[in-house]
Amino acid sequence: MSNQQSSAPIQENKMGIMPIGKLVFNMSLPMMVSMMVQALYNIVDSIFVAKLSENALTAVSLAFPLQTLLIAVATGTGVGMNALLSKSLGEKDFKKANKTATNAAFIYAVSYIIFLILGFTVVKPFYRSQVGSADAEIMTMGVDYLSTVMIFSFGIFTQVFFERLLTSTGRTIFSMTSQLSGAVTNIILDPILIFGMFGAPKMGVTGAAVATVIGQCVAGLVAGTCNHKFNHEVRFQFKGFKPDFKIIGTIYAVGIPSIIMQSIGSVMTYCMNRILIEFSSTATAVFGVYFKLQSFFFMPVFGLNNGITPIIAYNYGARQRKRMVKTIKVSLATAFCLTFIGFVLFESIPQALLGLFNASDDMLKIGVPALRTIGVHYLIAWFCIIAGTVFQALGKAVFSMVVSIMRQLVVLVPAAYLLAKFGGLHMVWWSFPIAEVMSFIVSLTFLIKIWNDIIKDIPEGRE
Template sequence: MNQENTSAPAENKMGTMPIGKLLFNMSLPMMISMLVQALYNIVDSIFVAKLSENALTAVSLAFPLQTLLIAVGTGTGVGMNALLSKSLGEKNFKKANATASNAAVLYFFSYLVFFILGFTIVRPFYASQIGNADQEIMELGIEYLSTVMIFSFGLLAQVFFERLLTSTGRTIFSMTSQLTGAITNIILDPILIFGLLGAPKMGVTGAAVATVIGQCVAALVAGFCNHRYNHDVKLKFHGFRLDFHIIGTIYAVGIPTIIMQSIGSVMTYCMNRILIEFSSTATAVFGVYFKLQSFFFMPVFGLNNGITPIIAYNYGAGQRKRMLKTIKLSMLVAFCLTFIGFLCFEGIPQILLGMFNASDEMLTIGVPALRIIGIHYLIAWFCIVSGTVFQALGKAFFSMIVSIMRQLFVLIPAAYILAKLGGLHVVWWSFPIAEIISLMVSSFFLVRINRTIISRVPEGKL
């Protein structure tokens, strides 16, 4: 497509397809791929847990920095996604192409930062959490996390190319790339961890290597799918110059999202510090919880990835009815997904923990912990979808405020106070408490967004 062309070869399906069918078409592939992503995260930990509980704890303690890495990738992608989809809705294809090219450069510089951090920050990061209490956990964790960060170019490239596909409605190809990467990871995990089929026995490092290879495979597949099938957006670097207005617009949405997800890194870091005071097993339980919650939340995040471009496109195209129907239907689907998580956490916590080779002590701590934490699934669906609506309409700042209040101003202080007053068995109530506060603040912002933005969009048509 010529950059100067001002007309699309055909109307994008995000502006014409019936909403129910469109939501299914856009989100189901993303939900499946995110579910597989969560599955291979769980499989990683299941294999690592077979090495030892210390190995599982080491990988769990890596989560804050891994979350930061993912936050930068996905946050930048959310900013790119919102601007690119809005530009396509406005039929401004030159701006859409420029958005993609500028975002590619941002991802490159992001990788350089994490490459340097992989050599410099990992050891002090582990030392700050466990001190010199257990050298085995520290050394295993350093091996794992350094590998993931130094070779993070695969993850960042994968996120970039998949977001390009999602922005233009080609979620089936995004699903294909994620599935390919996840399956590669799952196959390589036991081979590299335990030294099967003539491969060296690499232990925890093998899990990291399998993850990196899977990410690189997914990036290659997503890059090929963009080149071959994505005709709405073209990456052009001939005569390229950074457009600081576009970069500013990307980060206006992206930075609040990055901060919002990075707050999760701060939260997990602080929770690890609180729980390690009781035992390393308590920290392992917390790590297992995060792996398990991803299995139930990742499909909701996949749903969000599908609805973000739909809402942004129809906002740009002036189609309020389509926006509202997308929001309502996505909330219904999100509730159904998180309710399944609630039932599993309440009904079969022993089975869930048993997948991770749980010791008797781990079951004693973990079963009541999962049942208490599981209560927040009854609320989380609303807060997650509301945050996506804020981002799609260029108000990611609201999502950031909700996340900061929930995790820094409520959850961590509540966990610390409960730990001091009631011990380990009441710490877990901090999660439902924080979710209730998140519900109240999200509701306030959603009402405000509806009054100031959504209600002013023309009615349009379904």
């Protein structure tokens, strides 16, 4: 069987011919909608948990570092697969695209096995390192929640793999469908399993984890079905399969920097939890609430990223500079509008945002100035996020990794520690805007280098 012939599309992929403005929104809007729903169910998840107690909210918040690491491995691997697969399609190398998808499936299977083992071994030590023996209730609830999420993480690995495969070939509407199905399932099951409605057992915080896992499995099933029925540009080749370490290496050349970049968020969150819990568990809960809220404004931008990554990679492979540049410009303008909304809301109605999480007077006292201070960084973050996407799409994901390391580990965590030590809790939150300024400077420097080294030498091509 000749894969290059049998898998070739009858006409050129839309990423090479559709007008850029229309293409960006055609590719990204479904992803942005689905990511907003993802963010919504993350918020709803914590709203229900907060109704149990503030300790329950704190227990779930303390799970963020390892949950972030889990998501980082899944989505970061997808970034590497996306970039190589879309570039191969742009070059009309369909055999390589097929091999990329097959090897990526192997990578995702191995990744799940690793997190299955971690779910049985590291969760208790992880929680003990944050809360010690001071609060047994937080410890117990947190271990139950995080163990469930990690042991049954096959759902999220399946979901992300098939969704990114659909995105790589421009079928973002099906990726949106799968994410929506998972999110709706989670939202419906949350109150049922947490509070024991309709005859279901009252599972508390563990119920939130079970609802999350079931939602991920449903999304993975839907994404796999859509890929089988509608994605005919890529075929799996499992018969006689042997890992192609050259392709795996290429996937990880882009994917590992992305994984590290997102995993750094795990380290940052862990360090911030350690800094804030020295003040109070309420301060840690405020930090957790901030993460839930900011996801509602950042997730659409990440959805935009998912949509434009294959467009830039495809047209890089097809040597179409005008289409690449216009994609970047449109995405920058869109990202600014999205994050500006977050800035306005954080500055104007922080009390209402915190009130969603059943905030106590003490939580409002800490949280209102915290949200207003952190909200300043929305005015800069949009540029840094899109610049990072450009680096990844052009195979320079190491630039994104460097920016992320400098922002979160070199600047944010040390700044938070020093501000906590010498300025008190109210000063800690300024570490976020300070780190974002540094991120902007470094991102702009790298983007100029990308232009000089890669983009400007590409033929202009059609627009």
